[in-house]
Amino acid sequence: METRRLRLLVELSRLGSMRAVADVTGATTSTVSQQLGVLAKEMGAALIEPDGRRVRLTPAGRRLAEHAAVILAAVETARLDLAPGAEPNGTLRVAGFATAIRAHLLPLVTELARTHPRLHLLVREHEPAEALQLLAADETDLALTYDYNLAPADPDPTVHTTALWTAPWGLGIPAHTEVPDTAGTLGVFARFAAYDWIVNSRNTADETVIRTLASMAGFTPRITHQADSLDLVQGMITAGLGVGLLPIGTPTFPEVRLMPLTGPQVMLRAHAVARHGRLTWPPLALVTDLLARRAATTAGVIPAPAR
Structure with a gap:
């Protein structure tokens, strides 16, 4: 069997669609389909099956994809071992x-x-x-x-x-806001249920954390602002635009107070x-x-x- 067909199967298991595999590998969708068909004949087993307008791996396809990841890793290891001066060349x-x-x-x-x-x-x-x-x-x-x-x-x-490493995060709030230091995570979140919330503009993880904790505290957060820089997040909090997650221990602006989230904790x-x-x-x-x-x-x- 050809390793390039195994790579197509691994990419299909990761991406979930023929079109996505074609985009990643630089092939056409029909070529991807044809090569996976050849691989199925070589293995004597159906590897994919229809799933609405898409396809999905059969149990045999999933198992072969697991083997393929190991096989491709071994091939890559051999290539690097036999050609130590190859790209990336130091x-x-x-x-x-x-x-x-x-x-x-x-x-x-x-x-x-x-x-x-x-x-x-x-x-x-x-x-x-x-x-x-x-x-x-x-x-x-x-x-x-x-x-x-x-x-x-x-x-x-x-x-x-x-x-x-891991690092605890807390909630950055306006310094003048009254919140007991002993308030638990859900109590802190509930205190700011009516506020706007600031999230990362390039990653959705902190928004997922905020929505999860807000749901546990009994409200849906109004997420309105996005910022990539944590200094900018503090600037937004200072300007009264909302509240947002910040790492515990980070130096804060005078107008910003960092509330620890003690239960459940938020750990990066x-x-x-x-x-x-x-x-x-x-x-x-x-x-x-x-x-x-x-x-x-x-x-x-x-x-x-x-x-």
Whole structure:
């Protein structure tokens, strides 16, 4: 069997539609369908079945997709092992959110320049969904992402995730507002049921957290404003435009009060994500290990405010 057909099956299991697979692989929808048909004949089993106007994997198709992920990872490992000078040729491409880059990746640059001068980092700032799209399209080697305990990311069998650090978040409110310090999370949320709410403009995770906690507190939040910068979120709170989530420990503006959310807690969880088959590539393995070590030694240290 040809590995390119296995890749089409893996992408179909991940994306859920022939058209999406065609877009990702640069093929036509008819070519994708034809190649999956050939693969089904080679395996002697039906791999896909109609699902309304779309298709879905049969049980045999899902099982083969699991095998295919392992097979493709092994092929990739062999390619990198036999061609150590191949692309990315000493350049590790990293896409991640601002805090991870600023507080954890950039401090490694000086160290790497001294200890591994032939290793170069190419850094791009992106929110998690954007970074994962780049990873899926093989436009980055390492994605630094985050989710929340109350808004976990969907599992993806095509990638490997390394946990880095966690950080508690609270609710940024106008400093003059009276709220008991002992109020629980739902009590704090209920106090601001009539307020406008500020969320991230490039990621939906914090909006999911806000909607979840608001529902538990018995109201539907009026989400009106969006901002990517946490400094801008504080500026909006100062201007009276609403309230929004902020990391505990971050320096606050004089007009902003940061309320802890004690039960349930809101925890941001940072991750290093890479494709299977590349985990033993030395530049990727080294930087992932250094990030994990740094996260362990700086646990509890709150970096400069940024998502």
